[in-house]
Amino acid sequence: MSKFKYEKLFQFGKDNTKYIKLDSKPFKIKKIDDKEILVITKDVIENLTKEAFYNISHFLRPDHLNQISKIFKDKEASDNDKYVALTLLKNANVAAGGILPMCQDTGTAIVLGKKGSGIWTNFDDEEIISKGIWSSFKENNLRYSQLAPISMFEEVNTKTNLPAQIDIISTTGSEYNFLFVAKGGGSANKTFFYQATPSVIRTKGILKFLEPLIKNIGTAACPPYHLGIVIGGTSGEMNMKTLKLATCKYLDNIPKTGNSSGRAFRDVGMEKEILEMTKKYGIGAQFGGKYFCHDVRVIRLPRHGASLPISIGVSCGADRQLKAKITKKGIFIEKLEKNPSIYLPKIPIKELSSNSVKINLNQPMKKICKILSGLTIKTRVILSGTLIVARDMAHGKIKEKIDSNLKMPDYFKNHPIYYAGPAKTPKGHVTGSFGPTTAGRMDSYVDLFQKHGGSKIMLAKGNRSKQVTDSCKKYGGFYLGSIGGPGAELAQNNIKDVECIEYPELGMEAIWKIHVENFPAFIVIDDKGNDFFQSFGINN
Ligand code: SF4
Numbered sequence: 001m002s003k004f005k006y007e008k009l010f011q012f013g014k015d016n017t018k019y020i021k022l023d024s025k026p027f028k029i030k031k032i033d034d035k036e037i038l039v040i041t042k043d044v045i046e047n048l049t050k051e052a053f054y055n056i057s058h059f060l061r062p063d064h065l066n067q068i069s070k071i072f073k074d075k076e077a078s079d080n081d082k083y084v085a086l087t088l089l090k091n092a093n094v095a096a097g098g099i100l101p102m103c104q105d106t107g108t109a110i111v112l113g114k115k116g117s118g119i120w121t122n123f124d125d126e127e128i129i130s131k132g133i134w135s136s137f138k139e140n141n142l143r144y145s146q147l148a149p150i151s152m153f154e155e156v157n158t159k160t161n162l163p164a165q166i167d168i169i170s171t172t173g174s175e176y177n178f179l180f181v182a183k184g185g186g187s188a189n190k191t192f193f194y195q196a197t198p199s200v201i202r203t204k205g206i207l208k209f210l211e212p213l214i215k216n217i218g219t220a221a222c223p224p225y226h227l228g229i230v231i232g233g234t235s236g237e238m239n240m241k242t243l244k245l246a247t248c249k250y251l252d253n254i255p256k257t258g259n260s261s262g263r264a265f266r267d268v269g270m271e272k273e274i275l276e277m278t279k280k281y282g283i284g285a286q287f288g289g290k291y292f293c294h295d296v297r298v299i300r301l302p303r304h305g306a307s308l309p310i311s312i313g314v315s316c317g318a319d320r321q322l323k324a325k326i327t328k329k330g331i332f333i334e335k336l337e338k339n340p341s342i343y344l345p346k347i348p349i350k351e352l353s354s355n356s357v358k359i360n361l362n363q364p365m366k367k368i369c370k371i372l373s374g375l376t377i378k379t380r381v382i383l384s385g386t387l388i389v390a391r392d393m394a395h396g397k398i399k400e401k402i403d404s405n406l407k408m409p410d411y412f413k414n415h416p417i418y419y420a421g422p423a424k425t426p427k428g429h430v431t432g433s434f435g436p437t438t439a440g441r442m443d444s445y446v447d448l449f450q451k452h453g454g455s456k457i458m459l460a461k462g463n464r465s466k467q468v469t470d471s472c473k474k475y476g477g478f479y480l481g482s483i484g485g486p487g488a489e490l491a492q493n494n495i496k497d498v499e500c501i502e503y504p505e506l507g508m509e510a511i512w513k514i515h516v517e518n519f520p521a522f523i524v525i526d527d528k529g530n531d532f533f534q535s536f537g538i539n540n
Pocket residue numbers: 103104105183184185186187220221222316317318435436437484485
């Protein structure tokens with residue numbers, strides 16, 4: 001009989017994270033059987049959580065910024081790759097001002113805690129972490145995105161951004177370690193799970209299996225991505241939890257080889273192969289090119305002989321996570337970049353904007369459509385004038401009107417429709433962060449709305465289904481892709497006026513009329529049935 005032998009599944013190497021120390025009073029230390037126990041008070045956990053969510057809403061990791069900046073130096077990067085990269089870096093600079101969060105979707109709050117047996121808290125940790133999240137979202141210009149189900153079909157915004165996803169794991173030692181994550185809806189929606197048959201790895205057909213699945217992530221989660229793939233797992237749930245950690249780079253320092261005890265490891269060879277594969281897709285950083293992904297993490301886990309769980313997910317343009325720890329020496333929080341301007345390229349911005357076509361939106365819809373009809377897909381357009389902002393709930397309300405034989409409002413026919421929902425407006429600002437949301441969620445409305453003369457021009461992020469291409473061909477419509485991710489930059493420099501025109505009770509889901517200046521976008525679907533993304537074989 002084999003002997004009992006225990007090995008940790010995740011064997012972490014040295015933590016190379018750079019931390020900064022937060023101000024705090026020394027902790028009380030109690031002794032139990034000669035063992036020192038660190039006594040942590042409520043305010044320490046609450047303030048740390050509050051600080052963490054403020055930081056990840058405004059600042060990025062230096063490695064992430066460096067990866068964006070490298071796109072400018074790469075001769076193989078497309079002009080559109082560089083244009084998106086520049087926009088994301090400008091956005092990072094606006095967000096680092098600490099007022100406008102980097103993205104209007106400030107995310108679901110996710111916290112992983114690892115609590116050593118030498119840590120004592122005489123309270124419900126989850127409650128106090130929730131309180132820290134609540135105060136961070138209340139006191140900063142962050143958006144409340146959580147909906148509470150009152151019944152199966154009725155939902156209300158909790159107006160606190162709670163509940164959060166909190167997992168606290170008990171461990172040994174005298175440290176309390178944390179990972180704080182703010183996960184946007186668009187990014188979370190690009191998490192996929194498959195129960196593959198074990199033959200996928202036995203025949204080494206794994207890359208063939210993954211190739212179309214990774215491509216189908218599309219661009220709705222604002223690439224370039226940090227792509228995570230987890231292969232194996234003692235259960236489907238464990239596989240998915242590992243995926244979240246992989247996309248956060250939390251597992252970067254686990255071993256790079258497996259062993260007979262079944263430890264988790266990173267397959268760096270496969271990471272390189274998959275990164276190369278994604279470069280060849282041609283999708284690039286949203287509008288054609290090489291930079292679909294910044295990097296890839298592949299984690300291999302042990303599995304039941306009859307199962308092969310596989311998951312795929314991303315960390316998006318708003319790469320928001322941060323590690324923190326409480327030790328005897330104090331409270332430490334991961335050092336994020338407070339001065340992203342050092343990553344801005346030293347090339348004239350004109351060089352990247354020379355191929356753009358300026359379009360005045362304050363003219364009859366027919367005329368705007370005629371101008372767009374004379375351009376080809378992938379053309380960069382710079383928009384100035386009026387847009388109507390409407391997303392999921394507003395579309396539902398307009399459909400209700402049509403279903404009740406009421407007229408579609410004229411504003412839906414006379415102006416392009418921007419799918420978006422703003423974050424809170426900071427004092428003295430015209431708007432809060434206000435980037436595009438995922439267009440695909442509105443696909444089912446397009447044919448009906450265009451039939452009634454509305455939604456002739458749509459503006460949002462990501463790829464769309466064939467029904468939208470078909471409808472645009474039938475009714476002479478267009479879908480323009482806005483760069484996903486730069487909500488702060490758009491709010492600061494491109495959105496000049498915001499007025500709520502219907503359904504104020506829907507909060508950020510209300511219908512708004514906004515005035516934009518020099519708002520960048522790309523023609524993705526035209527009135528002839530062309531779809532920029534279909535040329536890459538993305539299936540919806
Ligand atoms: S960057 Fe894009 S995918 Fe990420 S949270 Fe913002 S809108 Fe969502």
